[in-house]
Each structure stands twice: as C-alpha cells, then as structure tokens.
Amino acid sequence: MTEPKLTKDELDAFGEELDAVRRRILDDLGEEDAAYICNVVKTQRGLEVAGRALFYLPPAWPLAVAALSVSKILDNMEIGHNVMHGQYDWMGDPALSSRMYEWDNVCPSEQWKYSHNYIHHTYTNILGKDRDIGYGILRMDEDQPWHPYYLGNPLYAFLLMVFFEWGVAMHDLEVENIVAGRRKMSENKALHAGIMRKVKRQALKDYVLFPAFTGPLFPLTLAGNATANLVRNIWAFNIIFCGHFPAGVATFSQEECEDETRGQWYYRQLLGSANITGGKLFHVLTGNLSHQIEHHLFPDLPARRYPEIAAEIRDICERYGLPYHTGPLHRQLGSVARKICRMALPGRPRGQEHVVAEPVAA
Amino acid sequence: MNRILRSRALAALTSPHGVDRYLEQLNPMWAAHEVRARIVSVHREVDVPGHPPVATVTLQPTSTWAGHRAGQHVQVGVEVDGARRTTRVFSISSPESGPGDRFTITVRANPGGVVSRYLVERAAAGTMVHLSQARGEFVLPARVPEHVLMISGGSGITPLMSMLRTLQRRTHRGRITFLHYAQSPDHQIFAAELDEVGRSGHGIDVHLLHPELGDPNLSPAYLERLVPGYREVPTWACGPAPMIEAVRATYDGSDALRVEYFRPPRVRAGAEGGDVVFERSGRTVAGSGAPLLEQAEAAGLTPESGCRMGICLSCTTRKTEGTVRNVLTGVESSLPDEDIQICVNAPVGDCVVDL
Numbered sequence: 001m002t003e004p005k006l007t008k009d010e011l012d013a014f015g016e017e018l019d020a021v022r023r024r025i026l027d028d029l030g031e032e033d034a035a036y037i038c039n040v041v042k043t044q045r046g047l048e049v050a051g052r053a054l055f056y057l058p059p060a061w062p063l064a065v066a067a068l069s070v071s072k073i074l075d076n077m078e079i080g081h082n083v084m085h086g087q088y089d090w091m092g093d094p095a096l097s098s099r100m101y102e103w104d105n106v107c108p109s110e111q112w113k114y115s116h117n118y119i120h121h122t123y124t125n126i127l128g129k130d131r132d133i134g135y136g137i138l139r140m141d142e143d144q145p146w147h148p149y150y151l152g153n154p155l156y157a158f159l160l161m162v163f164f165e166w167g168v169a170m171h172d173l174e175v176e177n178i179v180a181g182r183r184k185m186s187e188n189k190a191l192h193a194g195i196m197r198k199v200k201r202q203a204l205k206d207y208v209l210f211p212a213f214t215g216p217l218f219p220l221t222l223a224g225n226a227t228a229n230l231v232r233n234i235w236a237f238n239i240i241f242c243g244h245f246p247a248g249v250a251t252f253s254q255e256e257c258e259d260e261t262r263g264q265w266y267y268r269q270l271l272g273s274a275n276i277t278g279g280k281l282f283h284v285l286t287g288n289l290s291h292q293i294e295h296h297l298f299p300d301l302p303a304r305r306y307p308e309i310a311a312e313i314r315d316i317c318e319r320y321g322l323p324y325h326t327g328p329l330h331r332q333l334g335s336v337a338r339k340i341c342r343m344a345l346p347g348r349p350r351g352q353e354h355v356v357a358e359p360v361a362a
Numbered sequence: 363m364n365r366i367l368r369s370r371a372l373a374a375l376t377s378p379h380g381v382d383r384y385l386e387q388l389n390p391m392w393a394a395h396e397v398r399a400r401i402v403s404v405h406r407e408v409d410v411p412g413h414p415p416v417a418t419v420t421l422q423p424t425s426t427w428a429g430h431r432a433g434q435h436v437q438v439g440v441e442v443d444g445a446r447r448t449t450r451v452f453s454i455s456s457p458e459s460g461p462g463d464r465f466t467i468t469v470r471a472n473p474g475g476v477v478s479r480y481l482v483e484r485a486a487a488g489t490m491v492h493l494s495q496a497r498g499e500f501v502l503p504a505r506v507p508e509h510v511l512m513i514s515g516g517s518g519i520t521p522l523m524s525m526l527r528t529l530q531r532r533t534h535r536g537r538i539t540f541l542h543y544a545q546s547p548d549h550q551i552f553a554a555e556l557d558e559v560g561r562s563g564h565g566i567d568v569h570l571l572h573p574e575l576g577d578p579n580l581s582p583a584y585l586e587r588l589v590p591g592y593r594e595v596p597t598w599a600c601g602p603a604p605m606i607e608a609v610r611a612t613y614d615g616s617d618a619l620r621v622e623y624f625r626p627p628r629v630r631a632g633a634e635g636g637d638v639v640f641e642r643s644g645r646t647v648a649g650s651g652a653p654l655l656e657q658a659e660a661a662g663l664t665p666e667s668g669c670r671m672g673i674c675l676s677c678t679t680r681k682t683e684g685t686v687r688n689v690l691t692g693v694e695s696s697l698p699d700e701d702i703q704i705c706v707n708a709p710v711g712d713c714v715v716d717l
Contacts (some may be wrong), residue, residue: 023691031446045387086675089701092439094449095383098675099701102378118668118676199378209375265671318417 015263153344240341268325430496439492515601684713
C-alpha cells in the first residue's frame with residue numbers, strides 16, 4: 001500500500017481531533033439545523049406538487065419534469081439519505097426520524113439502512129466486505145480478480161446508472177452471492193416481499209395514478225414521471241460514484257482492518273472517500289455528498305454542517321500528511337469513467353495507479 | 363372532507379410520505395391522521411412564590427381530535443431546547459369533548475419538567491403542539507351511579523375536575539362528594555370554581571383539606587363519617603403514589619374503587635452501579651458500567667445490532683427510564699422514553715430499556 005502510514009500514537013491523536021470536531025458540532029445542534037431541514041422539506045414538497053400540477057399544462061412539460069426531478073433528487077439525497085442516517089433524530093420529529101422516514105425510491109428504507117448505514121459505512125472500502133465497491137456487478141478495484149465478464153464493465157455501469165434506483169433496491173438481494181452459491185434464495189424471501197411492496201406503491205403512483213388523473217395527457221405524464229425518475233437515477237449514480245471511485249481513493253483488505261481503533265477507522269474513512277467542489281446549490285443537490293469525506297467521518301451529523309467543517313478537516317489532514325481527495329465534478333467524473341473502463345481489462349499491478357493519482361487538489 | 367383526506371386514493375398519491383406531510387406545509391391546523399393543536403391561551407391558576415406555578419392551557423385541536431372522556435389524558439409534544447421535540451402526558455381538565463372540540467390541560471411546572479415548564483412559563487398563544495388521541499381507562503362510565511365519591515391529591519385533581527365539570531354539564535341529579543388534599547389554600551388549583559360549586563349546592567359536597575394546617579388525614583374513620591358505607595360507593599381517586607396507597611388501604615380491596623396515580627420513578631439516578639432492567643424479557647441485572655448492548659448480550663439477550671460503534675443505528679432501542687452516558691461524547695441524558703443507541707450508551711445508575 002502506498003497510503004501514508006501513521007504510528008499508533010499519531011492515529012490516536014488524529015482520532016481524538018476528529019472526535020473533538022464531532023462533539024463541538026453535536027453540542028451546537030439546534031434551531032438553525034431544524035429550520036434548514038424543514039425549509040428543504042418545504043421546498044421539496046412545493047416542487048413535487050408544482051411538478052405534478054404542471055403536467056396538466058402540456059407546453060409546460062419540460063418545466064414539470066424539471067420540478068419533479070429536483071423534487072425527487074432532494075427527497076432522496078438531502079432529505080432521505082441524510083434523515084435515514086439519523087442526522088435529525090435529535091429533533092424528535094417522527095417525520096424526520098431515521099426509524100420512520102420512507103423515501104421516494106423503490107428501495108425500502110429498512111433495507112437501505114442495513115446495506116448502507118451498517119454495511120457500507122462500517123466496512124467502507126474493505127474489499128469483500130463493502131458491497132458498495134462495484135455493487136456486486138462492476139469491477140472497481142485492481143484487487144477484484146479479473147474475469148472476462150468484466151469486459152462489459154462500462155456497459156454494466158451505464159445500465160446501473162439508468163436503472164440506479166432498481167439497482168439500489170436489488171442490492172440487498174446479493175444476487176452475485178446467490179450466483180456464487182454463498183447465499184440461498186430462501187434468505188431473500190422477506191427482502192423480496194418488502195421490495196415488491198415498495199415497487200408496487202411507487203409504480204402505482206408514478207406510472208398509473210398520476211398519469212390517469214391527467215386523462216388524455218396520460219402518455220405525456222407517464223413519460224414525464226419516468227423522465228424525472230431517470231434524471232434522479234443519473235444524478236444520484238454520478239454523485240455517489242464520485243464519492244469512492246475517483247483515482248487515488250484507497251481500498252483496504254480485511255486483514256488490514258482487523259481490530260481497528262477509532263483513529264484507524266477515521267483514517268480508512270478519509271482515505272476511502274473523495275469530495276466534489278462546487279457552489280452552494282450544487283452541494284444541496286448532492287445532499288452534501290459532495291462532502292463525502294466529512295460525511296464518512298461523521299455520517300450522523302446534519303449534512304449542512306459538512307461544508308462548515310471541511311476547511312478544518314483539510315487542515316487536520318495536512319498536519320498528519322494525509323491526502324484529502326477533492327476536485328470539480330467533471331474531473332472526478334472523468335476519473336471514475338476512466339477507472340470503469342480500465343477495470344474492464346485485466347489488472348495492472350497495484351501501486352501503479354497511485355502514480356497517476358491526484359492527491360490533494362491544491 | 364375528512365373522508366377524502368383519508369381515502370386510499372390520496373394515500374396512494376402521496377405515498378410514501380402520506381397526506382399529512384403535504385397538508386402541514388399549507389396550514390399546521392390541517393391534518394388527515396395526525397393530531398395537533400394551537401395554544402389558545404395560557405392561564406395561571408396558582409402562583410405562590412417559592413412553589414412551582416400551575417397554569418391551564420386551552421388547546422384548539424385539529425379536526426382529527428376524536429374527543430375525550432372525562433378522566434382521560436393526552437400526550438403533548440412541544441419543541442424546546444433548540445427545536446428538540448419532547449413529549450409528556452397530561453390529564454385533561456375540561457369537561458368531556460367531542461371531535462375537534464377545544465379542551466384544556468392543567469399543568470404544574472415541575473422544576474425538572476422540560477415540557478411542563480415550557481407550557482406554563484414560556485408557551486404563548488398561537489404556538490403549535492403535537493398531540494396523541496385521548497387515552498386512559500380512568501373514566502366515568504356512560505351511566506353515572508347515583509352517588510359518586512372523588513378523592514384527589516395535589517395535581518391529581520385535574521382528571522377529577524374534568525369528571526366534576528362533565529357531571530355538572532350533564533346536569534347530573536345524583537350526589538357527588540368531592541374530596542381534595544392540598545398543601546395549603548394558597549396552592550389550591552381551581553379554588554374559585556370549587557368554592558362556587560360548593561356553595562351552590564345541587565348535591566355536590568366539596569371538601570378541601572390541608573392536613574399540614576390541621577385538617578384530618580385520610581382515614582377509614584374520617585371517610586366513614588363523611589360518607590357512611592363509603593366502601594360501597596363508586597369512587598375515583600387520583601394523586602401521588604403514597605396517597606393512592608393510603609386510599610387503597612382504606613378501601614380494603616373494594617372494587618368500588620378506581621385509581622390513577624402519578625407513576626413514581628423506579629430509578630435512582632446517578633447512583634454508582636445500579637440495576638439494568640430489560641423490560642420486555644423481564645430480566646434485571648446488576649449494571650456493569652459497560653454499554654447496554656454488551657450488558658444485554660451478557661444477560662443472554664440478542665438485541666439487533668450492527669456497527670457497534672454508534673454510526674449505523676441498527677441497535678436503536680427505547681430507554682423508558684434512567685440516565686445513560688454516551689461513551690463517545692460523555693453526554694448524559696435522562697429523558698424518559700428516549701430512543702438510544704445501546705452500543706454506545708452505558709447506564710448511569712438504574713436504567714430501564716425495552717429489550
């Protein structure tokens with residue numbers, strides 16, 4: 001591994017500094033954070049209603065699709081993803097509680113919380129444990145053994161992007177493990193039932209009821225709703241892939257992560273994530289996942305706080321000589337796309353990749 | 363209108379969030395399922411220097427409020443302490459209400475009570491609060507017996523006041539004996555109204571007693587003198603636990619007695635060691651100071667868990683009583699009925715969790 005090594009004492013000190021940041025923000029949570037998320041919810045509901053209503057006005061179709069797309073993006077990212085992390089549980093509001101929230105997405109929140117909050121956030125970037133590395137269908141790391149199947153890597157990635165919410169919903173079924181004989185079909189029975197319930201509700205709303213309510217405009221509304229779902233899929237896929245797969249982001253072996261201390265856990269989260277630079281509106285539309293590093297260090301702090309602490313985290317990283325991966329969207333996307341294509345072919349020896357890596361964007 | 367709001371079609375269209383998540387954005391008083399209320403007024407009942415003040419809060423509920431029976435209570439959630447919603451239960455003090463009707467709760471501002479202090483000291487007309495439907499089995503029957511005895515102590519007067527007011531409104535023709543214990547006349551809630559009721563007669567005897575000032579304590583002899591054959595008279599009693607124990611002893615197991623008491627705290631806060639009660643499995647263990655998840659597993663339970671480091675929320679469990687300390691942040695929290703991550707919260711003193 002070419003990642004900078006810290007001594008045990010350094011790792012402990014590093015962990016303590018990050019814990020201090022976390023404590024400071026926790027102590028400061030209050031009305032402003034509550035007002036912020038309530039405002040985002042209000043905006044999302046407003047855009048959703050506006051989008052649904054504008055379908056009655058055929059010339060406004062693009063506007064309707066735009067409003068509904070942004071509504072779905074806000075619902076899934078700045079609200080859904082973050083609320084399900086428990087970022088607003090301290091408010092005691094059942095409508096913003098990680099235990100109650102259900103998002104506008106075919107993946108049932110219960111399953112998402114297991115695969116994302118627990119598996120992905122606990123075992124981030126550990127090969128063989130973090131199923132978000134390639135989602136069981138892509139090769140995203142040299143240490144994943146190559147197989148001719150991966151020649152289709154770019155195609156699979158494209159399909160995953162287009163059908164992202166379906167991919168996320170199927171993620172928990174661990175189909176790749178069933179194919180490999182490590183998981184039995186019967187283990188999926190309850191999960192499958194949960195997914196089907198949610199799929200039915202989502203499909204009924206977007207592909208039957210709302211189109212039907214617009215009468216003769218049925219096909220237009222149907223197409224509009226499908227487009228909004230597609231836009232959300234493409235956006236979410238791209239933002240999420242920029243979070244862990246740009247060049248330079250590290251992966252870890254299971255042996256490396258045995259008996260991890262808190263400092264080591266922070267270290268892995270930092271090296272395994274990458275940020276995207278951009279404006280305020282951009283950050284909101286990514287659900288502040290543009291601050292993937294801060295999110296992975298503190299998944300349960302309200303996401304609006306990430307930009308606020310980013311400079312401090314970067315400063316801490318510099319003092320410990322640790323890379324802080326960040327860059328503009330186009331560069332991170334290009335880097336991810338190159339990796340998807342490169343991984344389609346048999347691997348190069350590990351290490352070489354780090355030569356072309358862009359460590360800290362100065 | 364409510365039928366449309368609660369229709370399956372609207373539920374399907376607003377899935378997964380539900381109708382209420384949209385209605386509340388338009389007007390907080392609009393709801394299809396949830397119950398909320400706007401505070402109409404806050405009226406100080408008692409304000410003795412050096413003692414917690416008491417106030418009656420008048421609430422205008424949403425049309426979803428199903429009404430209440432005299433004697434029932436309601437959960438009230440308010441946003442306090444930097445937008446943190448905190449919920450407590452209060453008895454309803456106004457006479458029985460119908461769907462969507464205004465009602466009142468009468469609240470003593472307990473020194474440690476976040477919600478009660480907010481309602482009495484800070485809440486203003488226009489503030490929204492979150493409600494449950496009315497609950498509780500401590501109620502008047504549909505057919506009220508000829509003679510009714512009501513015994514209350516301190517704030518325990520509220521549900522009985524609702525019953526008394528209800529009987530008055532129904533122009534009950536029978537006899538009512540209303541017995542209330544308070545520290546001193548200065549502390550008397552509803553003093554003017556009770557005085558009026560007592561003097562106007564109409565079969566209602568009001569006895570306000572202040573044992574600290576020399577009035578007789580509750581005893582079989584005293585009750586027998588007041589209401590001969592009281593053990594056969596349908597009785598409703600509400601007050602602090604020690605008083606209810608005394609009433610129970612006085613009634614000697616008679617099923618004419620119905621009681622409600624303020625639940626005494628089962629926990630010693632802050633004590634070293636302390637017991638951990640796993641409520642659902644009915645097990646109690648001596649606390650080891652370790653996070654609750656470890657203690658539960660050591661006790662042979664298998665609670666759901668995930669990361670074991672406070673990030674994934676898989677282990678979130680309801681703590682009903684006691685104080686816990688977050689081992690990551692050192693922050694202690696003593697709120698009753700609180701959802702906590704048991705992998706990173708260790709009990710401080712006695713603690714009751716729903717496991």
